[in-house]
Amino acid sequence: MRYHQAVHDVPLLMEGCDSVEQGDDLNVRDLLPDELVRSSLKLPDLPEREVVKHFVNLSQMNFGVDNGLYPLGSCTMKYNPKVCDEIVWWETVAGLHPLQDTGTTQGALALMHGLEQMLCEIGGVDAVTLQPAAGAHGEYTGMHIVRAHHESTGEDRNEVILPDTAHGTNPASAAMVGYDVLDLPSKDGCVDVEALKATISDDTAAFMLTNPNTLGLFEKDVTEIARIVHESGALLYYDGANLNAIMGKTSPGAMDFDIVHFNPHKTFATPHGGGGPGAGPVGVKAFLEEYLPVPRIVKKDGVYRLDHDRPKSIGKVRAFYGNFGVLVRAYAYILMLGGDGLERASEGAVLNSNYLKEKLKGIFDMPYGDLRKHEFVLSGKPLRQKGLRTTDFAKRLLDYGFHAPTIYFPLIVDEALMIEPTETETKDTLDAFVEACRMIMAEDPEILKGAPYNTARRRIDEAKAARDMILSWNAYEKKMADGAGSR
Amino acid sequence: MERSKCSAQMIAELGIDSIDSLFEDIPQEIRIPGLKLPAGMSELELIREMERVLSVNQPASRWLSFLGAGVYHHFIPAAVKTAISRSEFITSYTPYQSEISQGMLQAQFEYQSFMVELTGVDYMNCSVYDASTAIGEAVLMGHRIVGGKKFLMSRSVSPERKEVARLYARGADIEIVEVAYAPETGQVDLSDLESKMSNDVIGFYFETPNFLGPLETGWKGIRDVLGEKMMVVGVNPLALALVKPPGEMGADIVVGDAQVFGVPMSYGGPSIGIFGCKSNHVRKMPGRLIGMTEDAEGKRSFCMTLQTREQHIRRSKATSNICTNEALLAVAVAAHLAVLGRAGLRRTALKNLENMRSLSKRIDAIDGFDAPVFDAPHFNEFAVRSSIPAESIRKNLLDKRIHGGVSLDRWFPELKNCALYATTEMHSQTDHDRLLAALEGVR
Incomplete structure (x- = not known):
């Protein structure tokens, strides 16, 4: 495994910032009627250096096409000329x-x-x-x-x-x-x-x-x-x-x-x-x-x-x-x-897709016809026999430095994996992806269930997010004041 | 490996003669003989061609400009570009795999946090396309919450936005009914609002500052008249650095455009639509929401949440069809606010306010000019009435390389000879002097 994403503890910009009462420092009251004047505003006052560090470190905990293969079906995540x-x-x-x-x-x-x-x-x-x-x-x-x-x-x-x-x-x-x-x-x-x-x-x-x-x-x-x-x-x-x-x-x-x-x-x-x-x-x-x-x-x-x-x-x-x-x-x-270049782009997308499909169809089920265009859909049904789901496989792919395909879509394919390699990936990259898929399928199912390990965060609890409903820093502070969030 | 060699090998491994056989499922009768487009070009040739095409533009940012009307020229600190030029942000997509997308997720959570604080509502989504579509979505969301057939909208709303809202309303067979503004103040005419209230009213949309410049002061009256109906308020979020937020004044839904925070004007797009609401309505909201949670090791983490409202899960029953939004610009907004900071943001907003005061006074002092037209508090934009048609002033200024105010009478016949002037922190005293000299010359 060659991939490891950066892990930074980046505090939120709002963290530790006080609610400041205003009206003192600026002569707003001369320019606005009293009933319109804002009484407080809680925003950070950080040096530019800290702000840039914040966003650069955040970016390192984000995966884009420029980092590696992003075969998110239907989304066409190709490399774009700078x-x-x-x-x-x-x-x-x-x-x-x-x-x-x-x-x-x-x-x-x-x-x-x-x-x-x-x-x-x-x-x-x-x-x-x-x-x-x-x-x-x-x-x-x-x-x-x-x-x-x-x-x-x-x-x-x-x-x-x-x-x-x-x-x-x-x-x-x-x-x-x-x-x-x-x-x-x-x-x-x-x-x-x-x-x-x-x-x-x-x-x-x-x-x-x-x-x-x-x-x-x-x-x-x-x-x-x-x-x-x-x-x-x-x-x-x-x-x-x-x-x-x-x-x-x-x-x-x-x-x-x-x-x-x-x-x-x-x-x-x-x-x-x-x-x-x-x-x-x-x-x-x-x-x-x-x-x-x-x-x-x-x-x-x-x-x-x-x-x-x-x-x-x-x-x-x-x-x-x-x-x-x-x-x-x-x-x-x-x-x-140009006109020819666009046609070549489509050809490349279709060639890459069919090549990858041929290599992967022995590993997964592939329902429906054989000749595909720019993308193809596999079924993660074989994972079921190991007590796994497509999402476990998808999370494990992240550990290998590949973004996961689109999963559970389209709805007519059981445990769907929708893969679109695009024309901008090389054969070497596609081969490496196939190799990663093969290795993952041979791994102990328990490893997949615990994945990912090499990303900025381990498996994230989405149910807790929906339960807690903390969608802003203010909500978080309020929750903390009211007693801790659910565990 | 070389590209051509790469393809040849893949073709060979697929056991086909050429790429053509991968397209044999496309019936002959619908084939086309390639694309009739010019041949491609190198990067250098492209740059030269783009320069040739674009160099005839005279950007508002280069001349002296008083254009506003929904899109504003503000200073963008260099560090904002640094933040949003990070390849990892730019080349990622919707963070479906949260573990590998924490950077974007946290940045969007921060955008939501800043917007919640500025507007005073409980929840903010992480963007819709622009202010106009935000209003459209608000009309539909209001309909989901209270039912009804009519949506009231202030006449002083931006005509562009009103037209978009009308289209969104038509899709749901909702009628948009206009509410007059008071001719003296340009603010909501309460008695007209009252006269248009009925059982089948969904809610009321107004802006502060509104399209004509005035800030709304009659909040309490509006809230009282509306009762249980939806109060939807459009804001310029920069003004909120100084002005009491709509969340504190009883707004149910807040919309606006955050282009003013670190997003170039770019001929009007992309910009970024603000959409927020009170807590009891969150499940009826359109768009993506980022929530805080934990990972398997208990570390603070972020992920998309309440996705069952969205089209990829709920399909025709979704709260909106929105998928692609303005995520990268939300990062720009967060970075912009962070770089300015609380003090910097308030100073910038104050500069806008002061510039408006001083410019409107100076224009008012010129014979044949009246500014601001409306007797109300303003932020950075105001209407000017002149003794000659606004359109001839605009053309005259253009000859002097000044983009003058937008003529208002094409949308508001009652505002004959009026134009809308915006002034921001980009204008110095000298810039104002130049405009005044030019206006003196045309009267």
């Missing part, structure tokens, strides 16, 4: 205010307009909005477009259908736009076309699908699915989380999807930042363009401007124009790779 991160700190990016006169932001608008066109080509769609702030937010935007479309034709359709392998955000997004959600059970890991026919009706507003799906299988009946959906008068929605598997080979548009969201932070070089920020541009076929959020970026006589006058638009999903900083990274990444 130059893309550098550019967003340029003043010509970071220093722009969204309400500047557009005469002074022509570069930003040109970039966004250019990115929209690139995404149209990659997605096979006719128009793109960059406004949504994340993938789920893109889904949410897409579902509003679905609703606007059906309302404009006077149709009352209140259901959205999605496969039982769908990402959790899909049903949540559809529900937030007021739709009833119908889960469609899969057949052999793919959409059950007969079941779809039986389920779809005049009430169906849309069918949401990601292709390749979350098992990494390409939905080969997608053309038939599109026909069924469109004949029923519903729209077909593409969850772009897995677009990184097919760039240049096919596109959502070629598969006849009507609405697509992109995940620039997965597909095009924005590191995930511990959970965000991301972005969630949405592309549509021409007949839906009028519903896209305002403002639209338009170019006339070589000049870009923001057009707010779109009477059929759904409105706005976020203030201003989107997560510009993330979009700049995506633009830079696409330019750097």
Whole structure:
């Protein structure tokens, strides 16, 4: 075992800091009415040196793609070129205010307009909005477009259908736009076309699908699915989380999807930042363009401007124009790779995934078809015989310096391990991962039950967190004052 | 091992002829002949191209700017960039494996702690996208708690945010009903609020400072009128360094934008939405929550908690669809507040307040100008009325390389010839002098 994470005892910034009464040091009372003046504020007053030490030491107790393999299925944890991160700190990016006169932001608008066109080509769609702030937010935007479309034709359709392998955000997004959600059970890991026919009706507003799906299988009946959906008068929605598997080979548009969201932070070089920020541009076929959020970026006589006058638009999903900083990274990444480079990226992702799958399928069960795209799902069922669960295996992987795969998703696979190696890992890394898996399976089950050992913390008690509900330093102090937390 | 050799070996081990056979499950009729995009470029070529495209921008930060309206130009200490440039933070994801993600988890817990202290609520999530979507989420959360069909919203809320809230409301078939502001003070018009109350009202959203600049002083009256209904308050968290927090004034939900703490303006995004609430509502909250706990050896540890509210567990019954949030920016916020410290934060806020006072007085002294338009306490932003259209002043200032205030009459026809000016700690006396000279010149 070569890995050992740093272990620091880093006190909380608030720790030991007193609640200070104010009103004395600053002449706030001359400037604000008494009833508005704050009476106390508890924040630390640390030297900068201590603050930097604090965050650097914390960072050492955090694992990212730059530390090692992070095969978190569906999340596409690939290495991103550093130059893309550098550019967003340029003043010509970071220093722009969204309400500047557009005469002074022509570069930003040109970039966004250019990115929209690139995404149209990659997605096979006719128009793109960059406004949504994340993938789920893109889904949410897409579902509003679905609703606007059906309302404009006077149709009352209140259901959205999605496969039982769908990402959790899909049903949540559809529900937030007021739709009833119908889960469609899969057949052999793919959409059950007969079941779809039986389920779809005049009430169906849309069918949401990601292709390749979350098992990494390409939905080969997608053309038939599109026909069924469109004949029923519903729209077909593409969850772009897995677009990184097919760039240049096919596109959502070629598969006849009507609405697509992109995940620039997965597909095009924005590191995930511990959970965000991301972005969630949405592309549509021409007949839906009028519903896209305002403002639209338009170019006339070589000049870009923001057009707010779109009477059929759904409105706005976020203030201003989107997560510009993330979009700049995506633009830079696409330019750097070019059309061929993007296709090579997809090929690399699929090759790595299939290679790793071949090596691992002897160790775990692998339900459903063999040829996978960018990710694959194994079942940790063999662990059960040893009295173990997938989570024990996942925790033990951390000791070997690998982040764990996504576990217990998709729900149709028992003890699921969802693995996405991405195109940026070498064969050596994949081989080392396979070797670690093999070694772990040969270990005494008790070792796995106690894992991890080499991380900043040993197995963490999540149930206690939910019981104690200490979600801030103030809550902790209150709890201590009221008597100790539960054990 | 070389990359090409690597692939060749894997292809050989898979027993296939080429990578193409890994794509044979994609039917021919939906294949595309590659991507019609330009050829790739080297890092150096990329930098040159990006410079070419972006150099035509004239950033507000470089010229003199009085733009605000939800996004503000503040000083960001270098140490903030140091903290959030750590590769281990940047390249990690949602801390599903808590044992190996303690750094991010603790930093997010610290963000939650700072925000709880500043706003005075019991619980804070570790971010939503921005203030506008936070309001949308608050409308939906209020609906989950009290039911109802109408959500009241002050007219003095940012038009951008109002539009987003309206969309979120529409998804749940909730109607947004506007409540007037008092024309003299720009604050909530209590009698109008009272007249719009009914059984099917979910709650009321207002901001302090509001979009037009005034801070709200009529808290008690609003709380009384609302009774059991949701009081949702939007804040500029920097103002809270000096101003009494909404948690102490009876707010049920507090939202806002923490972009003011260490996050560049970046043309409006990414920014970071604040979302917090009182303790009795925590299980109805959207977004991720980080809790304190222990590991197997009894060491203090952090992990995500109450995940059964979230989409990856609860699917269509989740409190929100949010997954990706603004985690890295939460680290920036925590680092920013820590670097400034209590004293530094209060000094910064005071500088904003003083600048507002002094600039508004000086503009008011110019013939043909009236500032602030509203008779109320303000923080760092205020409305200015002029004898000529605000839009012509804005254009005139632009010629002098000054980004003047945002014209208000396009959203508020009743505020003819009015513009919204923001001034922060970034402005020196000389900067104000320059604006005043320019305004003298255009009247």
